[in-house]
Amino acid sequence: MVNPGAFQGLRKQFLMNEKPAYKAGVLGGYAGDALANIQRCYFRRFPIDLPHDQEPMVQFLASVNDNAPDRVEEVVELDDLTLEEVEAAVSKMKARRKLVEYRKAVRALVVLCT
Numbered sequence: 684m685v686n687p688g689a690f691q692g693l694r695k696q697f698l699m700n701e702k703p704a705y706k707a708g709v710l711g712g713y714a715g716d717a718l719a720n721i722q723r724c725y726f727r728r729f730p731i732d733l734p735h736d737q738e739p740m741v742q743f744l745a746s747v748n749d750n751a752p753d754r755v756e757e758v759v760e761l762d763d764l765t766l767e768e769v770e771a772a773v774s775k776m777k778a779r780r781k782l783v784e785y786r787k788a789v790r791a792l793v794v795l796c797t
Contacts, residue, residue: 691736692738693728693729693738693739693744694725694729694735697724697725697728697729698721698725701721701724701725704717704720704721705717705718705721722787723749723753724749726783727747727749728744728747731779731782731783731786735786
């Protein structure tokens with residue numbers, strides 16, 4: 684059976700639509716910035732907390748504004764937490780960071796290789 688690839692549905696469609704922007708970045712000498720912008724727009728449409736096999740709601744996609752300021756992550760006050768709660772918060776943060784780094788790396792490969 685043929686490998687269907689890492690991206691399906693709306694995710695793949697979004698990345699394929701961004702190929703001209705990436706190509707312009709490569710030709711213009713700003714490929715890194717173009718890729719960062721593609722990733723920023725991707726995560727606005729497909730949040731890291733959304734399972735990779737689940738499509739976002741059409742209403743959510745229609746509400747995405749790429750010109751809006753980036754969302755700031757909630758700051759956790761460690762003074763008010765127990766040691767177990769701090770460890771859980773740090774573990775959650777590390778897992779999220781690892782997932783973001785992985786998905787960025789996979790997206791970069793998809794944009795570069797297709």
